[in-house]
Amino acid sequence: MSVQSFTSYLLLEKNYSKHTVNAYEKDIQSFIDFCDKELKLESINNVEYNIIRNWIVTLVNTGISNRSVNRKIASLKAYYKFLQRVGSININPLAKHKALKTSKKIEVPFSEEEMQRILLQLPFEDDFEGSRDKLIIELLYTTGIRRSELINLRTNSVDLNQRSMKVLGKRNKERIVPLLLPTIDLFEAYFRYRKELENITHDEYIFLTISGNKIYETLVYRIIKGYFSKVSSKVKRSPHILRHTFATHLLNKGADLNSVKELLGHSSLASTQVYTHNSIAELKKVHSSAHPRGKKL
Structure with missing residues (x-):
């Protein structure tokens, strides 16, 4: 075999x-x-x-x-x-292998203040690329979709009237993601500029380059890193940190873990629970400040 x-x-x-x-x-x-x-x-x-x-x-x-x-x-x-x-071997030589110890990766989400500065205060160019870039940041933050999912979004994936979007996730698993009103506005602005593009070669995809081709992973990464370098001093500024930020902010505001799991497209709660450490830190602050025993006498 x-x-x-x-x-x-x-x-x-x-x-x-x-x-x-x-x-x-x-x-x-x-x-x-x-x-x-x-x-x-x-x-x-x-x-x-x-x-x-x-x-x-x-x-x-x-x-x-x-x-x-x-x-x-x-x-x-x-x-x-x-x-x-398939019966080609009888024993898996790695059946009893134990993984090497690794240090836990610490991924620090963007704060609500940083997200506000990006989406409400930072100026974006009033053109195709400016509207596209702002929509990409908005969509990653308000839906928690993966970079690969964003790249592969098709024009028939989004229903602006129903305020929803079909996302094709890992292993071709499809899920419906709700869209917020500000996101709808950004979609409409982007689509207006998109119609003006010439020589579109990948019209079935939502996100395109200025030359009309399907957007690609490194460009999405550069967009996120470029804009967030203006408002954040965090070392890691990537599309995945925005997914992390989405989950953390929802959990901090009291969202149900199962609901966040469904929005993220996770197959198990174990995958979603990696995002809970920041919400637990927030709970500790609330607990300490609100409980009578938490106040210093």
Whole structure:
């Protein structure tokens, strides 16, 4: 059974995105290259754990992070799990492997004040790119959609009359996301400028470049980083931080965790709970200031 069979399984049966499948394939190829170069093995299908352990040591010695090593191992483990599932091997050599320890990533959301400065005080150019950029920031903050979901939004995804939007998430799972009135206004302004574009090559997609092509990931990242560098000193300024900010601000205002889960398109509450630490910090402040025992005598 080849790696290609595994990637086909991920694409066709698991509905993983091409980007995710390419990452799996790249990680597995890294192990294949190691076995070919160091051990002259023709196949990785029947290796023992000690060989994988040597690869892990080699990876660590190159200086890459434990988080990156764990990702590679997770890809390889999934491959062996697939081989075991189809009967090509009897034992998954990584079945008892324990992930390397990693430090928790601290992602600090933007404050409400920073969001107000961006959307209410910061001047945007009164043209196609200005209206597009402001709508992108507004949409990421008020809906919590992923960057990839925003890029792939189609013109028939949005119903301004119903104030709703269809979002195609991970594994082709579709969800309906409500739109706020200010977001509707920004959509209408952007669509007016969009109609004036010449030579549109990807008309089915909502967000385009000035040349009429479908917008791309690095441009979205540059838009967010560029505007937020004007109002925030935070080290990390990315589209994902806006998704983090969306969830945190909702939870801080008392939103139900299950509701936030549905809005984010998470398949389990465990994924949503990573956003709760900031709301808990806010609750601690309220608790300390409101409870009689919290006040200093």
